[in-house]
Amino acid sequence: xxxxxxxxxxxxxxxxxxxxxxxxxxxxxxxxxxxxxxxxxxxxxxxxxxxxxxxxxxxxxxxxxxxxxxxxxxxxxxxxxxxxxxxxxxxxxxxxxxxxxxxxxxxxxxxxxxxxxxxxxxxxxxxxxxxxxxxxxxxxxxxxxxxxxxxxxxxxxxxxxxxxxxxxxxxxxxxxxxxxxxxxxxxxxxxxxxxxxxxxxxxxxxxxxxxxxxxxxxxxxxxxxxxxxxxxxxxxxxxxxxxxxxxxxxxxxxxxxxxxxxxxxxxxxxxxxxxxxxxxxxxxxxxxxxxxxxxxxxxxxxxxxxxxxxxxxxxxxxxxxxxxxxxxxxxxxxxxxx
Amino acid sequence: xxxxxxxxxxxxxxxxxxxxxxxxxxxxxxxxxxxxxxxxxxxxxxxxxxxxxxxxxxxxxxxxxxxxxxxxxxxxxxxxxxxxxxxxxxxxxxxxxxxxxxxxxxxxxxxxxxxxxxxxxxxxxxxxxxxxxxxxxxxxxxxxxxxxxxxxxxxxxxxxxxxxxxxxxxxxxxxxxxxxxxxxxxxxxxxxxxxxxxxxxxxxxxxxxxxxxxxxxxxxxxxxxxxxxxxxxxxxxxxxxxxxxxxxxxxxxxxxxxxxxxxxxxxxxxxxxxxxxxxxxx
Numbered sequence: 001x002x003x004x005x006x007x008x009x010x011x012x013x014x015x016x017x018x019x020x021x022x023x024x025x026x027x028x029x030x031x032x033x034x035x036x037x038x039x040x041x042x043x044x045x046x047x048x049x050x051x052x053x054x055x056x057x058x059x060x061x062x063x064x065x066x067x068x069x070x071x072x073x074x075x076x077x078x079x080x081x082x083x084x085x086x087x088x089x090x091x092x093x094x095x096x097x098x099x100x101x102x103x104x105x106x107x108x109x110x111x112x113x114x115x116x117x118x119x120x121x122x123x124x125x126x127x128x129x130x131x132x133x134x135x136x137x138x139x140x141x142x143x144x145x146x147x148x149x150x151x152x153x154x155x156x157x158x159x160x161x162x163x164x165x166x167x168x169x170x171x172x173x174x175x176x177x178x179x180x181x182x183x184x185x186x187x188x189x190x191x192x193x194x195x196x197x198x199x200x201x202x203x204x205x206x207x208x209x210x211x212x213x214x215x216x217x218x219x220x221x222x223x224x225x226x227x228x229x230x231x232x233x234x235x236x237x238x239x240x241x242x243x244x245x246x247x248x249x250x251x252x253x254x255x256x257x258x259x260x261x262x263x264x265x266x267x268x269x270x271x272x273x274x275x276x277x278x279x280x281x282x283x284x285x286x287x288x289x290x291x292x293x294x295x296x297x298x299x300x301x302x303x304x305x306x307x308x309x310x311x312x313x314x315x316x317x318x319x320x321x322x323x324x325x326x327x328x329x330x331x332x333x334x335x336x337x338x
Numbered sequence: 339x340x341x342x343x344x345x346x347x348x349x350x351x352x353x354x355x356x357x358x359x360x361x362x363x364x365x366x367x368x369x370x371x372x373x374x375x376x377x378x379x380x381x382x383x384x385x386x387x388x389x390x391x392x393x394x395x396x397x398x399x400x401x402x403x404x405x406x407x408x409x410x411x412x413x414x415x416x417x418x419x420x421x422x423x424x425x426x427x428x429x430x431x432x433x434x435x436x437x438x439x440x441x442x443x444x445x446x447x448x449x450x451x452x453x454x455x456x457x458x459x460x461x462x463x464x465x466x467x468x469x470x471x472x473x474x475x476x477x478x479x480x481x482x483x484x485x486x487x488x489x490x491x492x493x494x495x496x497x498x499x500x501x502x503x504x505x506x507x508x509x510x511x512x513x514x515x516x517x518x519x520x521x522x523x524x525x526x527x528x529x530x531x532x533x534x535x536x537x538x539x540x541x542x543x544x545x546x547x548x549x550x551x552x553x554x555x556x557x558x559x560x561x562x563x564x565x566x567x568x569x570x571x572x573x574x575x576x577x578x579x580x581x582x583x584x585x586x587x588x589x590x591x592x593x594x595x596x597x598x599x600x601x602x603x604x605x606x607x608x609x610x611x612x613x614x615x616x617x618x619x620x
Binding site for chain 1: 356531532533549550
């Protein structure tokens with residue numbers, strides 16, 4: 001595990017009060033700058049002295065990045081909105097419950113009070129070899145220390161591993177994918193809007209990044225369309241302890257059904273690959289099928305096709321199979337109470 | 339700014355991890371500068387090629403209209419190797435300059451094709467072709483010395499016409515061979531670090547330092563091949579070299595071109611009645 005050494009390295013702290021100013025700073029300093037949202041991921045890197053940015057751009061003073069706005073076509077969430085605000089927002093609880101559920105299961109109350117939805121989807125992986133500052137692929141080196149005969153890889157990827165086997169630890173990401181959310185990114189060339197699933201990047205495309213944010217880019221807003229408002233939702237997070245822990249795996253689904261037949265569905269899982277995975281093959285397979293255990297079981301089997309277990313994470317295959325099954329058949333015993 | 343990237347291993351050892359990627363641009367610019375300088379030199383400064391050797395009428399009369407230069411097997415090898423080399427270069431370096439795609443699988447597949455084709459070439463060239471024709475010999479050195487003297491304005495005899503391959507071609511082959519073997523040998527070892535169909539991953543096959551040096555050698559040879567490929571393509575499309583390039587497609591060159599640049603005593607066409615020369619060691 002990372003060792004807390006002494007004090008954070010020195011850096012210049014900028015606290016802009018507008019997106020435009022933040023954008024200018026990020027453009028000016030590019031890869032020398034570290035973006036600070038809630039700080040819960042960033043501070044680890046700084047305190048462990050693994051990352052030594054010249055400049056830290058603190059987004060905490062930018063009010064336009066905060067808040068949840070109900071619109072005619074859904075809801076817009078500022079990237080700096082805290083997870084507690086998302087979990088407790090009346091509109092989100094009423095129409096997009098899966099996001100409230102996912103937000104409420106992140107870490108602990110204190111962390112949710114400080115952590116932001118933008119930070120949660122943009123956080124770095126928890127692979128301890130990487131976070132310990134070892135020169136692995138993700139850190140720009142030429143080895144994966146976790147993917148070795150003796151590497152501790154219990155929490156690592158079973159799908160889409162490509163040299164790096166780290167996983168994305170976000171809880172809100174699969175919920176946002178299930179809701180067909182759009183991520184709004186401020187770039188030097190203007191605003192860019194991408195589908196939630198396209199925000200994330202696997203090691204096959206870029207082994208050193210978890211998302212499409214490049215130096216100078218800033219996630220400003222998450223837009224949830226009304227398409228799935230009031231749908232039947234399912235979110236489940238499996239973790240080693242029931243509070244304050246990252247997911248071993250999580251699943252989120254949004255289903256429209258009629259007479260117990262699935263009319264439409266979106267389903268995503270996380271912590272199985274370096275990016276949250278939308279299970280399009282499963283969606284196509286179950287559309288038009290009855291929403292029951294048989295369909296769920298078939299979907300679960302389909303979901304794990306191509307999974308490759310590592311030395312210590314074979315359990316993730318039946319886990320994913322069962323989570324997908326429950327997310328589709330809606331097993332009541334899997335429901336949780338906040 | 340060094341030419342290597344370094345990191346600290348978990349054991350606290352300072353190890354190289356790969357080359358600095360700006361060397362890609364250095365290699366690219368070096369190749370382009372070479373071709374620009376060469377093209378200017380040929381266009382404005384170089385004189386007509388002047389050869390000493392003469393060809394007897396009897397030899398000329400016996401020659402067929404088309405001189406066979408590359409067998410079908412040799413041509414197939416060349417183009418397969420060329421395709422693999424281009425795939426390897428693009429998959430290796432495009433992601434490093436910002437064009438992101440899933441390159442690893444394509445890279446090791448192309449590397450496997452290149453390795454197989456090189457193994458074939460070694461066997462084919464050793465047992466079925468004139469093995470020594472691509473290696474410099476004493477005549478090449480003598481002629482090069484004469485050409486150098488004439489280049490700097492000193493009096494010297496005219497050099498003889500070329501054997502099957504000019505010295506430049508032979509030297510190029512030697513450099514490509516060294517670079518190619520370097521990337522192939524290191525590349526095969528590096529395949530132990532990724533998931534392939536050939537063998538189980540074993541990233542601990544070598545020490546961190548050995549791995550680091552292997553990545554560095556792979557990278558240096560790789561960027562070297564950028565320059566070498568540019569140079570090769572440049573000569574392939576130069577007007578005076580087109581008959582040679584065409585022969586790599588159709589397998590033969592015209593008798594006129596053969597007689598203009600090649601010495602029948604040094605590159606003996608099989609099946610002719612006059613005795614074979616032993617000058618090239620064949």
